[in-house]
Amino acid sequence: MPPLNADLHCHSVVSDGTLTPEALAARAAANGVELWALTDHDEIGGQHRAAAAARENGLKYLTGTEISVTFAGETVHIVGLGFDADDPRMHEGLTATRGGRGARALEMAEQLAQVGIHGAYEGALKYVGNPELISRTHFARYLVEAGVCKETNEVFRRYLTEGKPGFVPHRWASLKDAVRWITQSGGVAVIAHPARYKFTPTEEYALFTEFKAHGGQGVEVVTGSHTSAESARYADTAREFGLAASRGSDFHSPDESHTDLGRLPPLPEDLTPVWHLLADRIR
Known part of the structure:
Protein backbone atom coordinates (compact mmCIF):
# COMPACT_ATOMS: atom_id res chain seq x y z
CA MET A 1 0.00 0.00 0.00
CA GLY A 99 -1.56 41.95 18.89
CA GLY A 100 2.02 43.17 18.43
CA ARG A 101 2.27 42.83 14.65
CA GLY A 102 0.85 46.27 13.74
CA ALA A 103 3.28 48.29 15.86
CA ARG A 104 6.15 46.07 14.69
CA ALA A 105 5.23 46.69 11.04
CA LEU A 106 5.28 50.48 11.50
CA GLU A 107 8.74 50.23 13.08
CA MET A 108 9.95 48.07 10.18
CA ALA A 109 8.72 50.68 7.69
CA GLU A 110 10.46 53.45 9.65
CA GLN A 111 13.78 51.58 9.46
CA LEU A 112 13.39 51.02 5.72
CA ALA A 113 12.63 54.73 5.21
CA GLN A 114 15.93 55.54 6.92
CA VAL A 115 17.76 53.68 4.13
CA GLY A 116 15.75 55.40 1.39
CA ILE A 117 12.85 52.95 0.93
CA HIS A 118 9.70 55.00 1.48
CA GLY A 119 6.06 53.95 1.63
CA ALA A 120 6.86 50.38 2.66
CA TYR A 121 4.05 50.11 5.22
CA GLU A 122 1.39 51.23 2.73
CA GLY A 123 3.00 49.06 0.05
CA ALA A 124 2.99 45.98 2.30
CA LEU A 125 -0.66 46.54 3.20
CA LYS A 126 -1.62 45.97 -0.45
CA TYR A 127 -0.51 42.36 -0.05
CA VAL A 128 -2.22 41.76 3.29
CA GLY A 129 -5.41 39.70 3.34
CA ASN A 130 -5.69 40.21 7.11
CA PRO A 131 -4.23 43.50 8.52
CA GLU A 132 -3.78 41.86 11.95
CA LEU A 133 -1.22 39.57 10.33
CA ILE A 134 1.02 42.00 8.45
CA SER A 135 4.43 40.33 8.29
CA ARG A 136 7.92 40.43 6.78
CA THR A 137 6.63 38.45 3.80
CA HIS A 138 4.23 41.25 2.86
CA PHE A 139 7.07 43.80 3.07
CA ALA A 140 9.23 41.51 0.92
CA ARG A 141 6.56 41.35 -1.80
CA TYR A 142 6.36 45.14 -1.84
CA LEU A 143 10.17 45.51 -2.11
CA VAL A 144 10.08 43.23 -5.17
CA GLU A 145 7.18 45.22 -6.68
CA ALA A 146 9.04 48.49 -6.02
CA GLY A 147 12.12 47.16 -7.85
CA VAL A 148 14.36 47.26 -4.76
CA CYS A 149 15.03 43.52 -5.16
CA LYS A 150 14.39 41.02 -7.96
CA GLU A 151 12.80 38.31 -5.77
CA THR A 152 11.74 37.74 -2.18
CA ASN A 153 14.80 35.57 -1.43
CA GLU A 154 17.01 38.57 -2.26
CA VAL A 155 14.94 40.74 0.08
CA PHE A 156 15.70 38.42 2.98
CA ARG A 157 19.41 38.48 2.15
CA ARG A 158 19.55 42.29 2.19
CA TYR A 159 16.71 43.42 4.47
CA LEU A 160 14.29 42.36 7.23
CA THR A 161 16.64 39.85 8.91
CA GLU A 162 18.75 40.35 12.02
CA GLY A 163 21.46 42.96 11.51
CA LYS A 164 19.85 44.28 8.29
CA PRO A 165 17.54 47.29 7.74
CA GLY A 166 13.90 46.64 8.58
CA PHE A 167 14.45 43.90 11.15
CA VAL A 168 12.35 44.35 14.28
CA PRO A 169 12.08 41.40 16.69
CA HIS A 170 8.70 40.52 18.13
Whole structure:
Protein backbone atom coordinates (compact mmCIF):
# COMPACT_ATOMS: atom_id res chain seq x y z
CA MET A 1 0.00 0.00 0.00
CA PRO A 2 1.57 3.35 -1.01
CA PRO A 3 2.17 5.90 1.77
CA LEU A 4 -0.52 8.52 2.35
CA ASN A 5 0.14 11.79 0.52
CA ALA A 6 -0.46 14.16 3.45
CA ASP A 7 0.43 17.87 3.31
CA LEU A 8 -0.06 19.38 6.74
CA HIS A 9 1.60 22.79 6.41
CA CYS A 10 0.61 25.61 4.04
CA HIS A 11 -0.61 29.21 4.07
CA SER A 12 -3.47 31.17 2.50
CA VAL A 13 -4.34 34.85 2.10
CA VAL A 14 -5.69 34.68 5.66
CA SER A 15 -2.03 35.00 6.75
CA ASP A 16 0.89 35.39 4.31
CA GLY A 17 0.01 33.10 1.41
CA THR A 18 -1.20 34.38 -1.96
CA LEU A 19 -4.02 31.87 -2.63
CA THR A 20 -7.44 31.56 -0.99
CA PRO A 21 -8.25 28.48 1.11
CA GLU A 22 -10.49 27.35 -1.76
CA ALA A 23 -7.71 27.67 -4.36
CA LEU A 24 -5.28 25.81 -2.08
CA ALA A 25 -7.73 22.93 -1.64
CA ALA A 26 -8.16 22.65 -5.41
CA ARG A 27 -4.39 22.76 -5.96
CA ALA A 28 -3.78 20.15 -3.27
CA ALA A 29 -6.37 17.82 -4.82
CA ALA A 30 -4.90 18.34 -8.31
CA ASN A 31 -1.45 17.40 -6.93
CA GLY A 32 -2.69 14.15 -5.42
CA VAL A 33 -2.88 15.24 -1.78
CA GLU A 34 -5.15 12.90 0.21
CA LEU A 35 -4.99 14.53 3.67
CA TRP A 36 -4.60 18.30 3.95
CA ALA A 37 -4.33 21.01 6.61
CA LEU A 38 -4.31 24.79 6.23
CA THR A 39 -1.88 26.22 8.84
CA ASP A 40 -2.07 30.02 8.67
CA HIS A 41 0.25 31.97 10.98
CA ASP A 42 -1.32 32.71 14.38
CA GLU A 43 -4.78 32.59 12.79
CA ILE A 44 -7.63 30.12 12.38
CA GLY A 45 -10.06 32.40 10.52
CA GLY A 46 -9.79 30.32 7.34
CA GLN A 47 -10.50 26.94 8.93
CA HIS A 48 -14.20 26.55 8.13
CA ARG A 49 -13.61 27.67 4.54
CA ALA A 50 -10.70 25.24 4.18
CA ALA A 51 -12.69 22.31 5.62
CA ALA A 52 -15.62 23.03 3.27
CA ALA A 53 -13.28 23.35 0.27
CA ALA A 54 -11.55 20.10 1.23
CA ARG A 55 -14.91 18.30 1.23
CA GLU A 56 -15.78 19.74 -2.18
CA ASN A 57 -12.44 18.50 -3.58
CA GLY A 58 -12.63 15.03 -2.04
CA LEU A 59 -9.81 15.71 0.45
CA LYS A 60 -9.65 14.52 4.04
CA TYR A 61 -8.98 17.50 6.33
CA LEU A 62 -7.32 18.36 9.65
CA THR A 63 -7.64 21.79 11.24
CA GLY A 64 -4.34 23.63 11.49
CA THR A 65 -2.43 26.73 12.53
CA GLU A 66 1.23 27.75 12.89
CA ILE A 67 1.95 29.59 16.13
CA SER A 68 5.01 31.83 16.56
CA VAL A 69 6.80 31.37 19.89
CA THR A 70 9.97 32.79 21.39
CA PHE A 71 12.47 30.21 22.68
CA ALA A 72 16.08 30.96 23.68
CA GLY A 73 15.88 34.29 21.87
CA GLU A 74 14.76 32.71 18.56
CA THR A 75 11.36 32.66 16.90
CA VAL A 76 10.19 29.05 16.64
CA HIS A 77 7.02 27.87 14.89
CA ILE A 78 4.70 25.32 16.43
CA VAL A 79 2.08 23.76 14.15
CA GLY A 80 -1.20 22.73 15.75
CA LEU A 81 -3.24 20.01 14.03
CA GLY A 82 -6.66 18.50 14.66
CA PHE A 83 -7.86 20.98 17.31
CA ASP A 84 -11.41 22.31 17.71
CA ALA A 85 -11.40 25.50 15.58
CA ASP A 86 -14.23 26.93 17.69
CA ASP A 87 -12.50 26.49 21.06
CA PRO A 88 -12.42 29.94 22.77
CA ARG A 89 -9.04 29.23 24.41
CA MET A 90 -7.39 28.89 21.00
CA HIS A 91 -9.11 32.06 19.74
CA GLU A 92 -8.07 34.10 22.79
CA GLY A 93 -4.47 32.91 22.70
CA LEU A 94 -4.02 33.67 19.00
CA THR A 95 -5.68 37.08 19.31
CA ALA A 96 -3.21 37.99 22.06
CA THR A 97 -0.14 36.85 20.11
CA ARG A 98 -1.24 38.69 16.94
CA GLY A 99 -1.56 41.95 18.89
CA GLY A 100 2.02 43.17 18.43
CA ARG A 101 2.27 42.83 14.65
CA GLY A 102 0.85 46.27 13.74
CA ALA A 103 3.28 48.29 15.86
CA ARG A 104 6.15 46.07 14.69
CA ALA A 105 5.23 46.69 11.04
CA LEU A 106 5.28 50.48 11.50
CA GLU A 107 8.74 50.23 13.08
CA MET A 108 9.95 48.07 10.18
CA ALA A 109 8.72 50.68 7.69
CA GLU A 110 10.46 53.45 9.65
CA GLN A 111 13.78 51.58 9.46
CA LEU A 112 13.39 51.02 5.72
CA ALA A 113 12.63 54.73 5.21
CA GLN A 114 15.93 55.54 6.92
CA VAL A 115 17.76 53.68 4.13
CA GLY A 116 15.75 55.40 1.39
CA ILE A 117 12.85 52.95 0.93
CA HIS A 118 9.70 55.00 1.48
CA GLY A 119 6.06 53.95 1.63
CA ALA A 120 6.86 50.38 2.66
CA TYR A 121 4.05 50.11 5.22
CA GLU A 122 1.39 51.23 2.73
CA GLY A 123 3.00 49.06 0.05
CA ALA A 124 2.99 45.98 2.30
CA LEU A 125 -0.66 46.54 3.20
CA LYS A 126 -1.62 45.97 -0.45
CA TYR A 127 -0.51 42.36 -0.05
CA VAL A 128 -2.22 41.76 3.29
CA GLY A 129 -5.41 39.70 3.34
CA ASN A 130 -5.69 40.21 7.11
CA PRO A 131 -4.23 43.50 8.52
CA GLU A 132 -3.78 41.86 11.95
CA LEU A 133 -1.22 39.57 10.33
CA ILE A 134 1.02 42.00 8.45
CA SER A 135 4.43 40.33 8.29
CA ARG A 136 7.92 40.43 6.78
CA THR A 137 6.63 38.45 3.80
CA HIS A 138 4.23 41.25 2.86
CA PHE A 139 7.07 43.80 3.07
CA ALA A 140 9.23 41.51 0.92
CA ARG A 141 6.56 41.35 -1.80
CA TYR A 142 6.36 45.14 -1.84
CA LEU A 143 10.17 45.51 -2.11
CA VAL A 144 10.08 43.23 -5.17
CA GLU A 145 7.18 45.22 -6.68
CA ALA A 146 9.04 48.49 -6.02
CA GLY A 147 12.12 47.16 -7.85
CA VAL A 148 14.36 47.26 -4.76
CA CYS A 149 15.03 43.52 -5.16
CA LYS A 150 14.39 41.02 -7.96
CA GLU A 151 12.80 38.31 -5.77
CA THR A 152 11.74 37.74 -2.18
CA ASN A 153 14.80 35.57 -1.43
CA GLU A 154 17.01 38.57 -2.26
CA VAL A 155 14.94 40.74 0.08
CA PHE A 156 15.70 38.42 2.98
CA ARG A 157 19.41 38.48 2.15
CA ARG A 158 19.55 42.29 2.19
CA TYR A 159 16.71 43.42 4.47
CA LEU A 160 14.29 42.36 7.23
CA THR A 161 16.64 39.85 8.91
CA GLU A 162 18.75 40.35 12.02
CA GLY A 163 21.46 42.96 11.51
CA LYS A 164 19.85 44.28 8.29
CA PRO A 165 17.54 47.29 7.74
CA GLY A 166 13.90 46.64 8.58
CA PHE A 167 14.45 43.90 11.15
CA VAL A 168 12.35 44.35 14.28
CA PRO A 169 12.08 41.40 16.69
CA HIS A 170 8.70 40.52 18.13
CA ARG A 171 8.03 38.84 21.44
CA TRP A 172 5.69 35.97 20.69
CA ALA A 173 3.89 33.48 22.91
CA SER A 174 5.88 31.10 25.07
CA LEU A 175 6.38 27.49 24.02
CA LYS A 176 4.25 26.39 26.96
CA ASP A 177 1.40 28.72 25.92
CA ALA A 178 1.31 27.51 22.31
CA VAL A 179 1.40 23.81 23.18
CA ARG A 180 -1.28 24.35 25.83
CA TRP A 181 -3.65 26.19 23.44
CA ILE A 182 -3.32 23.35 20.92
CA THR A 183 -3.66 20.43 23.33
CA GLN A 184 -6.47 21.96 25.40
CA SER A 185 -8.40 22.39 22.14
CA GLY A 186 -8.02 18.68 21.37
CA GLY A 187 -5.11 18.93 18.92
CA VAL A 188 -1.53 17.74 18.55
CA ALA A 189 1.44 20.16 18.70
CA VAL A 190 4.26 19.75 16.17
CA ILE A 191 7.64 21.55 15.94
CA ALA A 192 7.74 23.04 12.43
CA HIS A 193 10.81 22.84 10.11
CA PRO A 194 13.36 22.39 12.95
CA ALA A 195 16.41 22.71 10.67
CA ARG A 196 15.62 26.39 10.14
CA TYR A 197 16.42 27.46 13.70
CA LYS A 198 19.91 28.67 14.57
CA PHE A 199 20.26 26.74 17.81
CA THR A 200 23.34 25.19 19.34
CA PRO A 201 22.98 21.43 19.95
CA THR A 202 22.35 22.19 23.64
CA GLU A 203 19.62 24.72 22.86
CA GLU A 204 17.96 22.37 20.38
CA TYR A 205 18.00 19.55 22.92
CA ALA A 206 16.39 21.93 25.42
CA LEU A 207 13.71 22.89 22.86
CA PHE A 208 12.70 19.28 22.23
CA THR A 209 12.89 18.36 25.92
CA GLU A 210 10.72 21.28 27.02
CA PHE A 211 8.31 20.83 24.09
CA LYS A 212 7.71 17.20 25.08
CA ALA A 213 7.38 18.10 28.77
CA HIS A 214 4.58 20.55 27.90
CA GLY A 215 2.70 17.87 25.94
CA GLY A 216 4.09 18.33 22.41
CA GLN A 217 3.85 15.14 20.37
CA GLY A 218 5.23 15.71 16.86
CA VAL A 219 7.99 17.13 14.66
CA GLU A 220 8.07 17.98 10.96
CA VAL A 221 10.54 15.55 9.45
CA VAL A 222 9.74 16.06 5.78
CA THR A 223 9.12 19.69 4.85
CA GLY A 224 9.72 22.02 1.93
CA SER A 225 12.72 23.67 3.60
CA HIS A 226 14.54 20.46 4.67
CA THR A 227 17.24 18.81 2.61
CA SER A 228 17.23 15.00 2.53
CA ALA A 229 20.08 15.04 5.07
CA GLU A 230 18.06 17.30 7.40
CA SER A 231 15.02 15.05 7.06
CA ALA A 232 17.18 12.07 8.05
CA ARG A 233 18.57 14.01 11.01
CA TYR A 234 15.12 14.94 12.35
CA ALA A 235 13.85 11.42 11.74
CA ASP A 236 16.53 10.44 14.27
CA THR A 237 15.32 13.21 16.60
CA ALA A 238 11.76 11.87 16.33
CA ARG A 239 13.05 8.42 17.30
CA GLU A 240 15.14 9.79 20.18
CA PHE A 241 12.29 11.78 21.71
CA GLY A 242 9.46 9.38 20.83
CA LEU A 243 7.70 11.94 18.64
CA ALA A 244 5.31 11.37 15.76
CA ALA A 245 6.47 12.61 12.35
CA SER A 246 4.71 15.23 10.25
CA ARG A 247 5.01 16.15 6.57
CA GLY A 248 4.20 19.51 5.00
CA SER A 249 5.33 21.65 2.09
CA ASP A 250 5.05 25.04 3.86
CA PHE A 251 3.57 26.24 0.55
CA HIS A 252 2.85 30.00 0.35
CA SER A 253 2.64 30.90 -3.32
CA PRO A 254 3.05 29.41 -6.82
CA ASP A 255 5.61 32.15 -7.54
CA GLU A 256 7.65 31.94 -4.33
CA SER A 257 7.58 28.43 -2.89
CA HIS A 258 10.26 25.89 -3.86
CA THR A 259 8.04 22.94 -2.99
CA ASP A 260 4.47 22.64 -4.27
CA LEU A 261 1.60 21.13 -2.30
CA GLY A 262 1.84 17.35 -2.17
CA ARG A 263 5.27 17.18 -3.83
CA LEU A 264 7.28 15.79 -0.92
CA PRO A 265 9.15 12.54 -0.34
CA PRO A 266 7.44 10.05 2.00
CA LEU A 267 8.12 9.80 5.71
CA PRO A 268 10.53 7.05 6.84
CA GLU A 269 8.47 3.88 7.27
CA ASP A 270 9.48 3.21 10.88
CA LEU A 271 8.15 6.54 12.18
CA THR A 272 4.60 7.06 13.46
CA PRO A 273 2.84 9.55 11.15
CA VAL A 274 1.25 12.34 13.17
CA TRP A 275 -2.12 11.68 11.52
CA HIS A 276 -2.25 8.29 13.26
CA LEU A 277 -2.62 10.23 16.53
CA LEU A 278 -5.49 12.21 15.02
CA ALA A 279 -7.52 9.53 13.25
CA ASP A 280 -10.70 10.55 15.10
CA ARG A 281 -10.21 14.27 14.18
CA ILE A 282 -9.85 13.80 10.40
CA ARG A 283 -12.85 15.13 8.54
